[in-house]
Structure formats: structure tokens, C-alpha cells
Amino acid sequence: MALGHGKDEDRSTEAETDGMPRWVKGFIVVAVGVVIVLVLAALLTGGQHSPGRHSGAGPVGNASQTLAEAGAVHPAVEAW
Amino acid sequence: MTLGVRRPVLVVHIICSVGWIGAAIAYLALGVAAQVSPQAAVVRAAWIGMELTGWFVIVPLGGLAFLTGVVLSLITRWGLLQHYWVVIALVLTTTAFAVLVWHMPDVSALAAIARAGDDAATTRLGGDVVHPALGILVLIVVAVINIYKPRGLTRRGRARQQERRSVPDLS
Numbered sequence: 659m660a661l662g663h664g665k666d667e668d669r670s671t672e673a674e675t676d677g678m679p680r681w682v683k684g685f686i687v688v689a690v691g692v693v694i695v696l697v698l699a700a701l702l703t704g705g706q707h708s709p710g711r712h713s714g715a716g717p718v719g720n721a722s723q724t725l726a727e728a729g730a731v732h733p734a735v736e737a738w
Numbered sequence: 739m740t741l742g743v744r745r746p747v748l749v750v751h752i753i754c755s756v757g758w759i760g761a762a763i764a765y766l767a768l769g770v771a772a773q774v775s776p777q778a779a780v781v782r783a784a785w786i787g788m789e790l791t792g793w794f795v796i797v798p799l800g801g802l803a804f805l806t807g808v809v810l811s812l813i814t815r816w817g818l819l820q821h822y823w824v825v826i827a828l829v830l831t832t833t834a835f836a837v838l839v840w841h842m843p844d845v846s847a848l849a850a851i852a853r854a855g856d857d858a859a860t861t862r863l864g865g866d867v868v869h870p871a872l873g874i875l876v877l878i879v880v881a882v883i884n885i886y887k888p889r890g891l892t893r894r895g896r897a898r899q900q901e902r903r904s905v906p907d908l909s
Contacts, residue, residue: 679822
């Protein structure tokens with residue numbers, strides 16, 4: 659959200675037309691389409707979701723449980 | 739708010755936002771390496787690198803970019819909910835950061851398996867490509883919106899504009 663100032667900011671005081679701009683409507687349509695595709699993809703893969711799932715390694719399940727089972731956490735991460 | 743306050747916040751915001759994109763691209767490179775490499779050592783190193791990069795670079799940069807973005811909107815006349823481009827940038831940034839924080843424990847879990855598992859188990863882990871690729875796409879969209887700042891006032895923004903016009907200019 660790089661919000662500038664000066665000339666750019668002065669535009670905020672300019673008169674603007676009522677209603678939602680066309681670019682916002684187009685953006686919302688595309689965003690809804692992308693969300694639907696992602697939801698369908700998640701449903702088609704059985705609702706499981708993890709990095710390994712995308713690569714065919716299977717779901718990692720409960721992360722903390724898997725960490726405990728693996729018995730190894732990087733010292734830096736553990737300390738943090 | 740004075741320029742002396744806004745500019746340092748803007749500098750931090752730009753550094754963190756651009757750094758977030760760069761770190762995500764580096765993460766994607768590691769994710770692709772783990773995905774395509776048949777060597778367990780490469781997959782292991784990539785997952786350890788992804789875990790460290792994620793927790794110690796991407797998450798802090800993302801958090802700072804989000805926070806400084808909100809602060810900037812509040813201390814400038816753009817406002818947080820007055821312009822559609824600010825609202826959309828806020829929603830996308832919030833979503834990207836939330837997915838990142840939600841995703842990282844799984845990365846840690848797989849990194850732990852890579853660290854402790856045998857070569858066969860490590861090679862089967864594969865990589866992480868979809869999440870960083872989508873994240874980078876979202877961050878680039880946010881960057882483009884922030885630079886172009888397309889016009890459009892929200893209902894709240896139009897109300898604020900009317901208020902400002904109704905106040906007589908005494909300067």
C-alpha cells in the first residue's frame with residue numbers, strides 16, 4: 659500500500675463521479691472467479707491443503723503434531 | 739501529518755513491500771528446486787531454506803509492509819476506506835499476509851521431516867510452488883494498484899469530500 663503524497667494526494671480532493679468505477683467492478687468479477695477456481699481445486703483434491711499436497715507428497719496434517727513426530731525443529735525457529 | 743513523519747514511514751513501507759516480493763521470489767526458487775530435484779540433499783536444503791526465509795524474512799517484511807501501509811493511509815489524506823484502490827490494496831495485503839502466516843507452520847512441519855527423515859522420505863516431499871507463485875501475483879497486483887492509484891471514491895470517501903467542501907477555507 660504505497661501511499662504517496664504531494665500531487666498524487668491532491669487527487670483525493672478532486673471531484674469524482676458517483677458509484678463504483680468500472681475498474682473496481684472488473685476487479686471484483688476477476689477476484690470472485692479466481693476464488694471459485696481455488697475453492698473448486700481444493701474440493702477436487704479432497705479438501706486437503708498443504709505445501710506437500712500441491713507437490714504430490716500428501717498432506718502434512720496437523721503441523722505441530724508432525725513437528726513433534728519428526729522430533730526436529732531448526733534451533734533458530736525453536737528459540738524464536 | 740507533516741512530511742517529516744510521512745516520508746520515513748513511506749520509506750519503510752516501500753522497502754518492506756518490495757523486500758516482501760523479492761523474498762517471496764527467492765522462496766519460490768527454493769520451492770521449485772525442491773520440486774524438480776531428484777537429490778535428497780537439494781530437497782532437504784531447500785526446505786530448511788524455505789522455513790528460515792519464511793519465518794525470518796517474509797513474515798516480518800509482510801507484517802511491516804501491512805502495518806506501515808495502514809499507518810500511511812491513516813496519516814495521509816487518502817484515508818483507509820475512502821478510495822477503492824486503498825481498500826483493494828488493504829484487502830489483498832491482509833489476505834496475502836493471513837495466508838502466509840497460516841501456511842508457515844506447514845512449511846516448518848515439512849522442513850522438520852526433511853531435516854530428520856531419510857533420503858527417500860525427503861525426496862518424496864517435493865516442493866512448494868503454488869503458494870509462493872500466487873502470493874507473488876497478488877503482491878504484484880497490489881504494487882501496480884499502489885503506483886497507478888486508479889480513481890474512485892467509496893461512499894465514505896464521497897461523504898468526507900462533501901464535508902471538506904462544506905467547511906469554509908479560512909486560510
